[in-house]
Amino acid sequence: MKTMIPGKTTRGQHTRMSILSKAMQLASKEGLEGLSIGRLSTGLNMSKSGLLAHFGSKEDLQLATVDLACDRYNDQIVQPALKSTKGITRLMSLCGFWLKYHEQDTLPGGCFFLAVSSEFDSRAGRVRKRIKFTMSRWLRLLKRELYHAQKAGEIQRDTDTEQIAFELNAIGHGANWAYQLYEDRGVFQKARHAIERTLQAIRS
């Protein structure tokens, strides 16, 4: 899912990346549909057609933006957490990096994926599918670490990993939701408490 295309020049790649980076930031605030090519290009001191030349259509721009966001979340949340030993430790590391990413205002409009999944959940098409696919991978990652924790005897053998993954994800999204609406960073601490309690309850 890397967004770099090998055949392009370094110069073109750089422009393409700055477009997508800006698009990701704007989309966290206004969504992928609310983001207009006109405003995006103006913000980058480009012409609309110059920008579109990199992607062909708005839908392709949206898809590339989702992929870049996926890469960024991977680099800053998943990869760092993979350094921890698998199981409960890695699971808490994943949640910790996830919350920290948004607590530090990395994106101006909060969680990119919460924003765009809410926006596209009632639309048909490739963009919705890509978002859904990316979210599935995230949930599967949580479930996988719960599975490892289970096999290692860290949590109860009869734990419903699907259930706990749902809850952890809900807590994280709940924190992002509340933070965007109330601008109170305290909700991230609430989320950490909730995650701790949830995992404590299934500890063996």
Add this chain to the structure above:
Amino acid sequence: MKTMIPGKTTRGQHTRMSILSKAMQLASKEGLEGLSIGRLSTGLNMSKSGLLAHFGSKEDLQLATVDLACDRYNDQIVQPALKSTKGITRLMSLCGFWLKYHEQDTLPGGCFFLAVSSEFDSRAGRVRKRIKFTMSRWLRLLKRELYHAQKAGEIQRDTDTEQIAFELNAIGHGANWAYQLYEDRGVFQKARHAIERTLQAIRS
């Protein structure tokens, strides 16, 4: 916060109500900004200007739609739950009606407030304020019942009601999020389990 205006004729009120009802449904799918006056009026076999005559501006239409949604949630979730005795019973009743409301596909695009709060959380203005205000009332309602439960000795005396209200809300929103993306009604059962476990953990 009732949306009826006393001075208007019955006929005008009826038209106004059918506009708002349709607007609420469309907004659950496309948001309050994505909802355009053109498409809304076409769907109601009206002219754009005929529709706008009821509200003056799109922002006023959006505000009235938020208020209608608030009334509807009140009628179908809060009022029914108020028949239960206060405390834990009423709290579970509130969550139950809330989940059932969305499990039964009452709105075509899922939870109205989840959709519009995600959409407006990065915009300034009156609409965002109204949504925020409505959400605050909902969270306060959850907290109030937790407080009653605490006073009645149903839950532990040192319970952080703000924390638990945050968690219950996160679980409900998490279910709506997952349902819209995966179209799997099973998430509502997951949410019920999570709520049950959360309340069980603080039981005295």
Add this chain to the structure above:
DNA sequence: CCTACCGATCGGTAGG
């Protein structure tokens, strides 16, 4: 509640 209309902006294309 309507028709007729306004300027602004939308995504996208032609041609370079």
Add this chain to the structure above:
DNA sequence: CCTACCGATCGGTAGG
């Protein structure tokens, strides 16, 4: 990567 342009749609107004 640009200028110049396309038809469609946006929110909103005038006047009835």
